[in-house]
Amino acid sequence: MTSNADQVMIFDTTLRDGEQSPGCSMTQPEKLRVAKALAELGVDVIEAGFPAASPGDWEAVNAVAREVHGPIICGLARCNRGDIEKAAKALRDAPRHRIHVFLATSAIHREYKLNMAKDEIIRSAVEGVKIARDFCEDIEFSPEDASRTELEFLAQVVEAVIDAGATTVNIPDTVGYTVPHEFAELFRYLRKNVRNIDRARLSVHCHDDLGMAVANSLMAVVAGARQIECTINGIGERAGNCSLEEVVMAMRTREAFFNARTGINSQRLYPVSRLVSSITGMPIPRNKAVVGENAFAHESGIHQHGMLKHASTYEIMRPQDVGLSRSSLVLGKHSGRHALRERIRELGFAIDDTEFARVFEEFKILADKKKELFDGDIEALVLRSEGSNGGPWTLAGLETQSGAGSARATVRLTHTDGRTVERNGEGDGPVDAAFKAIEEATGLRPVLRKFELRSLSEGEDAQGEAIVYVDHNERSYRGSSATTDIVESATRAFLEVVNRIESSQKAQAAA
Ligand code: KIV
Numbered sequence: 275m276t277s278n279a280d281q282v283m284i285f286d287t288t289l290r291d292g293e294q295s296p297g298c299s300m301t302q303p304e305k306l307r308v309a310k311a312l313a314e315l316g317v318d319v320i321e322a323g324f325p326a327a328s329p330g331d332w333e334a335v336n337a338v339a340r341e342v343h344g345p346i347i348c349g350l351a352r353c354n355r356g357d358i359e360k361a362a363k364a365l366r367d368a369p370r371h372r373i374h375v376f377l378a379t380s381a382i383h384r385e386y387k388l389n390m391a392k393d394e395i396i397r398s399a400v401e402g403v404k405i406a407r408d409f410c411e412d413i414e415f416s417p418e419d420a421s422r423t424e425l426e427f428l429a430q431v432v433e434a435v436i437d438a439g440a441t442t443v444n445i446p447d448t449v450g451y452t453v454p455h456e457f458a459e460l461f462r463y464l465r466k467n468v469r470n471i472d473r474a475r476l477s478v479h480c481h482d483d484l485g486m487a488v489a490n491s492l493m494a495v496v497a498g499a500r501q502i503e504c505t506i507n508g509i510g511e512r513a514g515n516c517s518l519e520e521v522v523m524a525m526r527t528r529e530a531f532f533n534a535r536t537g538i539n540s541q542r543l544y545p546v547s548r549l550v551s552s553i554t555g556m557p558i559p560r561n562k563a564v565v566g567e568n569a570f571a572h573e574s575g576i577h578q579h580g581m582l583k584h585a586s587t588y589e590i591m592r593p594q595d596v597g598l599s600r601s602s603l604v605l606g607k608h609s610g611r612h613a614l615r616e617r618i619r620e621l622g623f624a625i626d627d628t629e630f631a632r633v634f635e636e637f638k639i640l641a642d643k644k645k646e647l648f649d650g651d652i653e654a655l656v657l658r659s660e661g662s663n664g665g666p667w668t669l670a671g672l673e674t675q676s677g678a679g680s681a682r683a684t685v686r687l688t689h690t691d692g693r694t695v696e697r698n699g700e701g702d703g704p705v706d707a708a709f710k711a712i713e714e715a716t717g718l719r720p721v722l723r724k725f726e727l728r729s730l731s732e733g734e735d736a737q738g739e740a741i742v743y744v745d746h747n748e749r750s751y752r753g754s755s756a757t758t759d760i761v762e763s764a765t766r767a768f769l770e771v772v773n774r775i776e777s778s779q780k781a782q783a784a785a
């Protein structure tokens with residue numbers, strides 16, 4: 275290990291750019307849960323959202339600023355006073371906070387999106403940075419679509435915003451257009467041609483449209499970037515952003531080559547990746563680098579033989595370095611608190627006593643139904659969001675009958691306002707019938723867009739996870755649930771969606 279390696283900051287934008295990706299929206303409790311996990315992972319900056327985008331976004335950024343300790347908490351703003359003031363107010367409770375202002379600089383954006391000339395862009399960028407400086411000292415500026423901006427003009431913008439007080443200048447490859455060598459040249463150009471470049475930290479922000487976000491980010495580091503913007507599992511606009519786990523493990527595995535390191539606790543990568551996947555419903559491809567199910571699986575005989583002789587023959591990272599600790603140990607109904615706590619710890623999750631009490635209670639219920647509990651079962655219990663079954667509706671009873679091509683279901687629901695409602699539904703199958711019964715009981719009729727089922731562990735009595743995606747009043751919602759009965763899982767997942775719709779209607783009415 276080199277000891278004089280430069281420190282590269284990790285700026286996580288899962289809650290902002292990641293959350294912008296279709297189908298990845300998160301509720302406020304979910305955002306808080308992810309933000310706390312990111313703090314434990316050791317990221318330097320959490321971009322918690324875009325406060326001016328909606329009251330919900332403002333609330334979420336404010337909650338993260340108040341409750342998440344350790345990293346710098348950042349909020350995005352366009353270069354106008356309204357946005358910047360909203361961001362500043364949302365962030366003010368965080369002991370260390372940053373305002374991130376952005377404005378597009380490329381000819382395409384200037385002409386078609388902004389209808390602004392070059393001098394207007396510079397004036398507006400400088401003005402934005404100066405307004406933000408009135409509220410805090412840590413200011414980041416991003417020239418959106420920088421990789422398609424004329425180099426000379428980009429250098430002028432960068433120099434002007436640093437003079438205005440920007441402490442970080444982030445260079446986005448907004449549309450994932452650049453290639454590694456070209457991007458490194460861009461960074462070298464800025465370092466050579468911007469007079470005051472040493473007064474700001476250079477940052478990189480890449481999208482993955484051509485599958486090069488990680489490679490482009492690494493080349494920016496080679497050329498002098500000292501902050502990488504990235505997201506867990508690479509989620510983000512369109513094809514996504516630079517994947518945090520990949521870029522971090524590339525730097526860790528090849529530290530001597532990059533002569534740079536991050537402060538990430540790599541053993542927390544796998545659990546955080548699972549958490550984000552479970553909350554957003556965005557699955558992790560089996561062959562995904564670093565955190566995919568197959569990332570450390572060796573199938574061919576030659577590889578297995580090599581591995582048995584020495585793991586380094588075919589493994590450049592150890593599974594435990596990314597927090598992957600699979601065990602053949604099986605827990606059951608006789609397993610006690612200590613064994614469960616230990617297994618949760620080995621799986622890389624850090625949960626507090628209240629959360630553990632909930633997990634232990636659900637573990638006992640599950641162990642009564644299922645003889646053996648595998649890692650997948652334990653992981654599902656831990657990842658299950660506390661808020662997911664938090665009402666207002668709770669499933670108090672479910673009965674189904676089905677024959678060839680038709681089914682009937684009866685659901686009994688209780689509401690936090692004290693009502694108990696029982697309704698029947700008919701459908702093509704028991705799941706369809708149960709959804710109809712819930713619609714009758716709650717009066718909500720979301721449009722079902724997608725329904726997924728998957729097994730969480732092994733064996734005939736494995737838990738089946740159901741994921742339901744619906745649209746309602748131009749918004750998308752997602753719900754999931756896992757039990758040993760797939761009809762019950764589907765019914766609970768649908769009820770979660772209904773609960774989310776009702777809660778969001780209530781929040782909108784209160785706003
Ligand atoms: O991709 C992009 O350009 C952005 C900026 C707001 C940094 O996300």
Ligand code: ZN
Pocket residue numbers: 291446448479481511
């Ligand atoms: Zn982006």
